[in-house]
Amino acid sequence: MIIAVDGMGGDNAPEAVVEGCVEAVKELGVKIILTGPEELIKKTLSKYTFPSESIAVVNSTEVISPNEEPVKALKQKKDSSLVKALNLVKNGEADAVLSAGSTGALMAGATLIIGRIKGIKRVALAPIMPGKTNPFMVTDAGANVDCKPIYLLQFALMGKIYFENILKVKNPTIGLINIGSEEEKGNELTKETHKLLKSSNLNFVGNIEPRDVPSGETNVLVCDGFVGNTFLKTYEGVAGSIFSLLKTEIMSSLKTKLGGLLLKSVFDNFKRKFDYTEYGGSAFLGAKGIVIKAHGSSNSKAFKNAIKQAKDTYEQNIVGRITEELEKLDAGSINDTED
């Protein structure tokens, strides 16, 4: 398997990217094509020993920053490390693309350069998060801010296939993020989506209120990208505020410092447990190729994990399974709705 890696994406590029790639080819037996300024990438690679045939470099002279308008950046920076990596998948020279750079540009590229699976209305961002008891998936987590019910039904189907095959949970439960547990609660989108999910053959368990999502009792949570991103960022903000305040309070007296020392293992476990970057990258589901977004602040280990995720997605044939399952779904409910 060959993975195209955007060598210039993320806060720690290219060092952490290159190091993660070197570890991955040695441990996972994949081949990698790194995109970026050839001289810089090769110089960084020269610090490591690895089978030379396992990593190739494709030169690129531009970099897309996370602040650029995604579609414009893709069009104007044809020689960027991201566009070059996306094109490797488009042209069949690589089986997956991975970047820790601009989420928006990667998402736009998944649709505009790689393209959607036939019948899929929208590509969705689908991170896996660490729940209190089990990990859970939120999809869409920010790719599509204005959604129609049919999109959410497709997110549920794609999430199910991914969760079942990558996280090995048979017939995972599907929940609809909603502000009330009763069927008639919510806005126009959730009310219509509820009907679609209920009449599908998915393992739909009904509306799930956001307060019950972090428990991890439901496997796949569907919502529009605005709500999913709000959930994600609130999760991050609340956990971050709690941990930073806790730290300040613990450092405030000798007694509390001692208490903090005794609980160090607890806090360390905890920070890891509530750090949603732990599960490596987020998949973009619905693209014709494998597209993985690594967190912007990824270190080499996180990169290696994201590469492992791309490998699993490839070996489990997620794209092929989505294509097949889509055909099996009631054709009427998918195709009678305009785009």
Next chain:
Amino acid sequence: MIIAVDGMGGDNAPEAVVEGCVEAVKELGVKIILTGPEELIKKTLSKYTFPSESIAVVNSTEVISPNEEPVKALKQKKDSSLVKALNLVKNGEADAVLSAGSTGALMAGATLIIGRIKGIKRVALAPIMPGKTNPFMVTDAGANVDCKPIYLLQFALMGKIYFENILKVKNPTIGLINIGSEEEKGNELTKETHKLLKSSNLNFVGNIEPRDVPSGETNVLVCDGFVGNTFLKTYEGVAGSIFSLLKTEIMSSLKTKLGGLLLKSVFDNFKRKFDYTEYGGSAFLGAKGIVIKAHGSSNSKAFKNAIKQAKDTYEQNIVGRITEELEKLDAGSINDTED
């Protein structure tokens, strides 16, 4: 000032409600009309001493539960403690209404029984939450799941008036909850709302991502009720999960138990700080009368705090100020938009 209190609302009714009312009349010098089964309420009242002219009882035989469909419940249960309390405000016999019962029914009653201030499109739920550095308001937090930009502009105006006069923050900052900080980010609703807020004379500081809301740096956060409720419930869920896991971990060994003991004061402070029920009730802004929702699990102290909040809202003439400010707002932007 006279406050109508739904004697049967909330998990701890009528005991905690009655006790909170007794404390309030003694400490705050307000008068209270309690609604509920006369015999039961009077029997509960008989446990306390208080100036007998300060609490009256209005008999009612029905109770609306939080699971009932709000509008239907209001129509069918005319003799419920909630409808009777709402009618006291409608008929000018009380200056404010307070309930810890069904949020939906109270909200529906605020619009259908008490009515909206002239020009106000929608009544909004506006809880105050404890931030890392300062308290903040989220509005709408769940009353209106499908919104138009003009509603959000009005929520901002009402939130500003409340925050300025009750929390004593001059010209409070207004933020728009959005999934990106840049002006062009978001869905159709937030993009249009951004323009309206920017051209208003409010102290608008732009889009605020949900992860930055818990810091409390921005005073009033506006959003549609679906997003606001998602924020609120995610906040609650994440904080709850963290505290419950922390408790389990601390109890797991002698060493960590000792650490927990040394940090007891820290955790106690913390639970209080992240418990959003601490700020008493949530105001429904935009109704022609004062409508306060106390948390369902309110104890007597929380009830007393909510009564204090109703008193402050009355003394600061929030309803009158909203009415006046609405007239000052650019008439075109308010009235040219259909309901």
